[in-house]
Amino acid sequence: MKTMKYILSILALLFVSIVPAIAQGTASAAPVISAGNTAWIIMASGLVLLMTIPGLALFYGGLVRQKNVLNIFMKCFFAMAIITLQWVIFGYSITFGSSTGFLKPFIGGFDWAFLRNIKITDVSPYFVSQPHERIPHILFIIYQCMFAVITPALIIGAFAERIKFSGYVLFIVLWATFVYDPVAHWIWSSDGWLYKLGALDFAGGTVVHINAGIASLVVALMIGKRRHYRNSPLPPHNIPFVAIGTGLLWFGWIGFNAGSGLAADGLAASAFLVTHVAAATAALTWAVLDWVLNKKPTVVGIATGAVAGLATITQAAGFVGIGGAIVIGIAASVVCFYMVGFVKVRFGYDDTLDAFGVHGVGGIIGCLLTGVFASPAIQNYSGLLYGNFHQMWIQFLMFLVVTIYSLVVTYILFKIVDKLVGVRVTDKEEAMGLDFALHHETAYTSID
Amino acid sequence: MKKVEAIIRKAQFEEVKDALHEADIDFITYWDVTGVGNEKSGSIFRAKVYETRFIQRRVISFVCRDQFVEPAIEAIIKSAKTGEMGDGKIFISEITDSVRIRNGERGPEALYIKE
Numbered sequence: 001m002k003t004m005k006y007i008l009s010i011l012a013l014l015f016v017s018i019v020p021a022i023a024q025g026t027a028s029a030a031p032v033i034s035a036g037n038t039a040w041i042i043m044a045s046g047l048v049l050l051m052t053i054p055g056l057a058l059f060y061g062g063l064v065r066q067k068n069v070l071n072i073f074m075k076c077f078f079a080m081a082i083i084t085l086q087w088v089i090f091g092y093s094i095t096f097g098s099s100t101g102f103l104k105p106f107i108g109g110f111d112w113a114f115l116r117n118i119k120i121t122d123v124s125p126y127f128v129s130q131p132h133e134r135i136p137h138i139l140f141i142i143y144q145c146m147f148a149v150i151t152p153a154l155i156i157g158a159f160a161e162r163i164k165f166s167g168y169v170l171f172i173v174l175w176a177t178f179v180y181d182p183v184a185h186w187i188w189s190s191d192g193w194l195y196k197l198g199a200l201d202f203a204g205g206t207v208v209h210i211n212a213g214i215a216s217l218v219v220a221l222m223i224g225k226r227r228h229y230r231n232s233p234l235p236p237h238n239i240p241f242v243a244i245g246t247g248l249l250w251f252g253w254i255g256f257n258a259g260s261g262l263a264a265d266g267l268a269a270s271a272f273l274v275t276h277v278a279a280a281t282a283a284l285t286w287a288v289l290d291w292v293l294n295k296k297p298t299v300v301g302i303a304t305g306a307v308a309g310l311a312t313i314t315q316a317a318g319f320v321g322i323g324g325a326i327v328i329g330i331a332a333s334v335v336c337f338y339m340v341g342f343v344k345v346r347f348g349y350d351d352t353l354d355a356f357g358v359h360g361v362g363g364i365i366g367c368l369l370t371g372v373f374a375s376p377a378i379q380n381y382s383g384l385l386y387g388n389f390h391q392m393w394i395q396f397l398m399f400l401v402v403t404i405y406s407l408v409v410t411y412i413l414f415k416i417v418d419k420l421v422g423v424r425v426t427d428k429e430e431a432m433g434l435d436f437a438l439h440h441e442t443a444y445t446s447i448d
Numbered sequence: 449m450k451k452v453e454a455i456i457r458k459a460q461f462e463e464v465k466d467a468l469h470e471a472d473i474d475f476i477t478y479w480d481v482t483g484v485g486n487e488k489s490g491s492i493f494r495a496k497v498y499e500t501r502f503i504q505r506r507v508i509s510f511v512c513r514d515q516f517v518e519p520a521i522e523a524i525i526k527s528a529k530t531g532e533m534g535d536g537k538i539f540i541s542e543i544t545d546s547v548r549i550r551n552g553e554r555g556p557e558a559l560y561i562k563e
Contacts, residue, residue, distance in 0.1 A: 228462050432458070433458075442504075445504075
């Protein structure tokens with residue numbers, strides 16, 4: 001009798017759990033919030049946050065001289081704080097919202113300003129591989145917020161050690177509004193004109209890296225060289241910082257790339273796999289190049305190589321297989337090594353921490369190689385290698401348009417900021433170091 | 449032989465180093481020091497302003513033949529001077545002998561800075 005009772009209750013439990021499943025199957029396929037996907041994207045958002053503070057802060061902070069390290073940290077924290085507010089006040093709305101009329105493909109409207117009209121139960125309008133099992137809309141907002149923060153933060157590397165703090169703050173807010181938000185709208189919004197053309201940018205190779213990289217080149221040229229710059233980087237003050245920062249960037253990039261599918265599924269795992277493989281290949285390639293051409297493999301070298309590989313695979317993470325990832329990793333390090341080691345020296349521009357040479361150039365290679373290696377085995381897109389020449393052309397067009405737009409608008413914004421508050425610190429402040437001159441703090445003190 | 453020791457602002461270090469190299473002082477030693485003086489300056493820590501008397505400076509030091517001393521002093525003054533309080537000091541002292549450890553050379557011949 002007792003056993004009978006058990007069996008009955010188990011049957012009842014089974015029935016209860018099966019019925020909703022059947023009901024779901026027959027009902028119309030309205031998208032729902034998936035707990036699994038939500039859990040992963042919350043985690044991924046945290047990982048991308050970690051990339052800016054402290055990942056990028058340590059990476060850049062270690063590369064500058066000790067009198068400027070706190071200034072780098074301050075810039076990263078400030079970008080995190082101010083761009084987050086810009087994002088929820090109007091940034092998200094003009095990036096992913098929709099507008100009317102001829103502006104629709106170019107910029108969003110203000111319907112979602114202050115995130116009004118968005119409830120916590122709303123399902124994200126955006127998805128990649130799972131149209132039914134989606135994440136909450138507000139989670140999509142916070143995930144994308146981290147991308148909006150890190151993009152202007154990457155530019156810190158170009159004008160490090162010599163930019164005025166007020167000029168920096170004004171510049172990143174303007175840049176996020178007039179460069180990042182529109183470009184992200186073109187490529188990622190469902191109204192975007194490049195998106196409609198079929199341009200492929202999985203996790204932001206173009207939106208983040210080409211965009212910030214080109215802006216870096218522009219500002220590095222406009223602000224001018226540091227004092228005592230002699231065609232070689234002034235020595236990094238803390239290489240373990242650089243290594244820790246690179247480790248955190250590599251770790252955070254899992255959220256950046258494997259989260260960009262907005263789901264916890266095979267595509268996310270594939271993105272993780274190719275991201276990691278490309279980073280490892282690029283790190284190894286840079287170390288070997290260092291070893292052969294400069295006699296010794298260096299820590300700064302392998303770290304730079306890893307970041308170059310990560311920046312380059314970003315665009316392709318959801319489209320290429322393992323073969324593509326290895327070729328992309330090698331190409332990333334070879335080309336970036338040449339840019340940083342020879343082209344920069346030849347032309348003598350002071351891109352202090354190689355934001356252009358690594359992120360910009362890496363992004364461009366990734367953008368074009370996505371058009372070559374996109375494989376129908378991963379998602380339903382094929383590149384040049386699988387007979388789709390058209391994809392290559394679209395990738396090239398996207399690279400060209402974003403480069404020109406970023407170049408022109410960054411130039412205009414930087415000029416405006418220079419006129420309004422000025423961009424360069426005085427010679428004396430630069431000599432004293434920005435930590436003490438601008439923040440009245442020093443990173444390392446001899447006072448016990 | 450004379451020893452020249454100068455306390456300078458860290459921010460002027462690059463200028464001083466270049467000026468000394470032009471004055472044929474090819475090799476200098478330097479270290480960072482903290483002084484406790486009367487030049488008070490505010491320091492902010494978690495929204496509160498504290499007063500501090502600690503001053504960070506850099507000391508450069510080299511030993512050279514007598515005829516190099518005056519040009520070197522001139523070079524340091526020209527490159528380290530900002531005209532404000534706290535530009536630093538130069539001290540010159542007599543050196544009685546010097547020895548090169550590698551081969552036991554004595555006197556001015558043992559100096560890095562040759563004639």
